[in-house]
Amino acid sequence: MIPLSYYVTLSGIVFLTGVVGVLLRRNIIIILLSVELMLNATNINFVAFSQYFHDVAGQVFVFFALTVAAAEVAVGLAIIIALYRAKSTINIDELQLLKW
């Protein structure tokens, strides 16, 4: 049986990749994709712990995370489209409405 720490390590690697993507990239779509990476990393953790503790509740929580991810994508992409329509760019260096 594979130790639980392997799954936690994998999840940590994927989550860190997502964090670095959010911090590093300038394209808003890539930033949203990185958020998806982070959500998937937590889902891997949930399923691994659910299997090791023999409790199905973890898998139910993945279900809810999935729902929130779908809602986030729908609203996020709508915001991106509205933003692109208004400013005709999705480069966050050029979107300076809230910066001083």
Added chain:
Amino acid sequence: MEQAFFFYFAFVIAAASVLVVAVRNPIYSALALLIMFFHVAGLYVTLHAEFLAAVQIIVYAGAILVLYLFVVMLLNLRQDDRYHRQWPMAGAVGVTLVIEAIILTAMKGRTTPVVTSGTETTVGGTSNTEAIGDVLYSTYLFPFEVASLILLVAMIGAILLAKKDIGEHEA
């Protein structure tokens, strides 16, 4: 055998997620994410979460990723922009987090699986889908209803945000 499957899935998941962040073209980025979703689904199968594996492929790969690709192609992006202007700062934060993660995992060593007693539903016994349905519609019925409300709000919000202003045409 089990170990070989795990390491294959883990390696592809890690490599694909690095590609998502590193690749220049957003479409390639989204396709790397597709590969990653499929392998996460494979990992779920090795963890005996077959229902979630199917849902992962249907919802993530089928719905969410298609939406991303649709928007990427709709916006017709330039490819020249890559990294944020603050990338040295971001790199420093990233490296610190990675070192911290390595230290934490190295200090912990192997964990032995702890079997808790007296949990509500066991994964064994009945089939996976049956067990999830059992818990979802009894213990987690209220969160389930709230989730449907979240989806409704997201749907209304997306339509309101993405549609053109009605007043614009009349004025």
